[in-house]
Amino acid sequence: MKEFAWLGIVRHGESVGNVAAAEAERGHAEVIDLAERDADVPLSETGRRQAQAVARFFEQSPARPDMAIVSPYLRTRQTASGLRIPVVVDERLRDRELGVLDLLTNAGVHARFPEEARRRARLGKFYYRPPGGESWADVLLRLRSLLRELREDHPGGRILLVGHEATVWLIRSLAEGLAEPELMALARGEAIANCSISSWRGDGGRLSPERFNDVGHLEAHGAPATEQEEVRAETA
Structure with a gap:
């Protein structure tokens, strides 16, 4: 199967959920104060500026992606809205689902679900x-399916994904063949920035790392870099 010429992934811009989650953690609250369901959480004003910076970066890039595959969540669709390339929404790029732990902080999980x-x-x-x-x-399985389909449908293509914090890490694990211990060690040591770009280039039938969690384009286009966690109770 032919490899991509280039594969990139952008985490969505700062969302109002990221801001609410950070406030809840700082205040030692058990529940994140957020009215919207996860799929409907929009970008913050800072997130919109970050999304504009990403769009300007790719607009000026000499090797623009052929198309963008985007999570169906509102914050990712808003992040991709300024891209001047074909955009396809695919539910396999959605964020990890938290079930009964949805909207709980780490303190909330320990207080309400100690087991x-x-x-x-x-x-x-x-x-x-x-x-x-x-x-x-579980998320890795659906991302593996997505990449396999994209390779078949767009051999040698330049594909940009727009997703979430966990999907950035898991796309890296698939692109670089990382096992669980190596992936988790990396994830413990680094936070994925909002609207960061990670990418790999096709190199003799395999993908070679090009950049990871890069935010240089944000400063270059007048947007701040932020690293808020997703709206979830997570462990390091």
């Missing part, structure tokens, strides 16, 4: 699946 907190600590982030939710391994 789940213990199970999460024992299994680790990659394999832990909250009731009604997904593990990172």
Whole structure:
């Protein structure tokens, strides 16, 4: 199967959910104060500026992507709205689903679901699946399906993905063939910035890293860099 000429992924811009989650953690609250369901959380004003910076970066790039594949969530669609390339929405790029832990802070999980907190600590982030939710391994399966289909339909293509924090890490694991211990060690040591760009270039039938979690384009186009966690209770 022919490899992509180039594969990139952008995490969505700062969302109002990111801001609410940060405020809840700072205030030691158990629940994140957010009215919208996760799929309907919009970008913040800062997030809109970041999305504009991403659009300007790719507009000025000498090797623009052929198309963008975008998570169906509002914040990702808003991030991709300024891209002047064909955009396709695919539900396999959606964020990880948290089930009963949705909108809980880490303190909220320990207070309301102590048994789940213990199970999460024992299994680790990659394999832990909250009731009604997904593990990172579950998300990896749908991303693997997506990339296989894209390779078949767009051999040698230049494909940009627009997704979420966890999907950036998991796309990296697929592009670079990372096993769980290596991936989790990397994820513990670095936060994925809003509207960061990560990319790999086709190199003799394989993908070679080009950049990861890069935010230089934000400063270049007058937007601040932010690293808020997704709206979820997560462990490091």
